[in-house]
Amino acid sequence: MTNSIEEILNTDAIFVIGSNTTENHPVIGTVMKRAMKNGAKLIVADPRRIELADYADVFLQIKPGTNIALLNGMMNVILDRGLHDKKFIEERTENFEEFERVMKQYTPERVAEICGVDEEDIIKAALIYAEAEKAGIYYAMGITQHTTGTHSVMSISNLSLLCGNIGKVSAGVNPLRGQNNVQGACDMGGLPADLPGYQKVFKPEVQEKFEEMWNSNIPNKVGLTIPEIFDEAEKGDIKFIYIMGENPMVSDPDINHVRKALTNLDFLVVQDIFLTETAELADVVLPAASFAEKDGTFTNTERRVQRVRKAIEPVGNSKPDWQILMEFMNGLGYNKKYLHPSEIMEEIRTVVPQYGGITYDRIEKEGIQWPCPDIDHPGTKYLHKAAIARGRGLFMAIDHRDSAELADTQYPFIFTTGRVLYHYHTRTMTGRVEGLNKLSPKSYVEINEVTANKLGISHGEKVRLTSRRGSITTWAKVTDIIDENVLFMPFHFAEGAANYLTNTELDSIAKIPELKVAAVRIEKLGS
Known part of the structure; x- marks a missing residue:
């Protein structure tokens, strides 16, 4: 997030797109509700009528995969009515002219057709965002x-730059992370091109710095993303995978492909707190020890x-992840x-500039937001205040592009996935809680009541879903949302797992799979 959670309370407008915030980030969802009580206006864009839609000043129930078109349509309105921040654009951005030329093509009328929403709602959303003094955008994996995921994020950046909402309190571009330490994992180099602190592996000065610190040779080639690793494993070109705290046999697209990849290895190691479907x-x-250990x-x-902080000693033979990894690297001959x-943590702050001033003593009572370059720095509440990190904010002229797979006569429905309030990721932990399983016991598919009526499907009936990659049986939940x-x-459930159906087609830049759009057919199986 460029900004802070507490800043939401004083914002003038909240734009939630591709995030079911109250179910997936309930603490932040609560802060948003409090902000609305303070007078903030709310725009929600989502293929489902999520809970926040009931609070929204405008709700845009867009077709899955049309985020960019919607954002472009809003920016077209803002430009047409002269509501953009001309001073901010002139002083702090570049490439505006090319961007403006492309945006002029996305009239509300055209975008309404692409997105399946009302033209007047696009205009209303644009005006709410542009006329707010402080407006923040909040998104998650629906973006x-x-x-087109990377381009969708660029389009969000475009909208924020257009109205001068970067480097401003209670505004910004705010991705809501899917798990509790996703941000930390990225910060520590859990990306194929990065060493800790987003320092690129292919830069000679970075390689030299870390080789000196670690007294070891550091590879200088960019690695593979997870989907690319599984592709290479299925071909037989990767022989060994080490998986920590992840359950791709439920969470990753095209589970049949994942199984083929993992069973084609010479050696698979899984480090986890429970025997997951992947660990099997x-x-x-x-x-591994849990967070409490x-x-x-x-x-x-x-x-x-x-x-x-450790509340109890590790159960059985489990050990903290850091200790397992240390013993593993010691066994390989690196004796640190x-x-x-x-x-x-002391080592981290010596090699990661953003963490330079963060010590255990300083975060004993309260956490610190990076960047925190030195021991006297208080941390950074929001980013880009004095200047945009790259120098000038870059407008990107992004066009809408269809998803890799669209509905057709063989597979006439668009299939999308998400989470529910009661379960976390692949239910490795929450699936062991009796109370949560009573509230959300099994896999289901939401079907519009008109569609269900046409197909003769009743609420609670068993149905079969089939895509080009696989077939599952699940239960129908007839709804109007x-x-x-x-x-x-929801993708949480191993039985009737949604990800047997999802598409492995990748974003060409970030290599993220298209989990949110696939073409399927549905058949009634009976009660």
């Missing part, structure tokens, strides 16, 4: 998990580095020893 395929399972830090969605996670031509499933 990124598309073949492993040659070796390393039992270890010390360390998490970095949350607002860049806040926070302590996590750590006695406590605080020593690792989804459009007639769209089907929605």
Whole structure:
């Protein structure tokens, strides 16, 4: 997030797109509701009528995969009515002319046809955003998990720059992370082109810096993303995979493909706190300690580095992840020893400039938001205040492009996935809680009531869903919160798993799979 969670309370307009915030980020959803009580206006864009839509000043129930068209349509209105921040654009951005030329093509009338929404609602949303003194955009994987995901994020950046909402309190571009330490994992180099602190592996000065720090040779070639790793494993070109705290046999697209990849390896290691569906395929399972059994830090969605403290001793033979990894690298001949996670944190702050001033002592009572370059720095509440990090904000002239797979006569429905309030990711933990399983016990597919009537499907009946990649059986949930031509499933459940159906087509830039749009057919199986 460029801005902070607490800043939502004082914003004038909230634009939620591709995020079911109250179910997937309920704490932030609560802050949004409080902001609306303070007078903030709310725009919601989503293929489903999520809870926040009931609070919205305007709700845009867009077709899956049309985010860019909607954003372009809003920017067309803002430009046409002269509501853009001309001073900010002139002083702090570049490439505006080319961007403006492309946006002029996205009239509200054209965009309404692409997105399946009312033209007047596009105009209303644009005016709410542009006329607000402070407006923040909040998005999640409904934006990124598309073949156009990177361009969708660029379009969000365009909208924020257009109205001068970058480098301003209670505004900004705010991705809501899917898990509690996704931000921290990225910060520490959990990306194929990056060493810790987003320092690129292919830059000689970065390679030299880390080789000196670690007294070891560092590869200088960009690695593969997870989908690329699985592709290479299925071909037989990758022989060994080490999976930590992830369950791709439920969470990744085209599970049949994932199984083929993992079973084609010479050796698979899984490090986890439970025997997951993925761990069942492993040659070796390393039992890891849970969050309550270890010390360390998490970095949350607002860049806040926070302590996590051991409440109980590790159960059985489990060990903290850092200790397992240390013993693993020691066994491979790298003899660095750590006695406590605080020593690792000290190393982090010496190699990651953004973490330079963050120590265990300083975050004993309250976390610090990076960048925090030195020990006297208080941390950074919101980014780009003095200047945009790259120098000038870059407008990108982005066109709408259809999803990789559209509905046709063989597969007439668009299928999309998401999460529910009661379960977390692949239910590795929440699936063991009796109360949560009573509230959300099994897989289901949401079907519009008109569609269900046409197909003779009743609420609670068993149905079969089929895509070009696989087939599953699940239960029908007849509802009016989804459009007639769209089907929605939560992806949490291993039985009747949604990801047997999803598409592995990738965003060409970020290599994110198109989990949010696939073409399927549905058949009634009976009660």
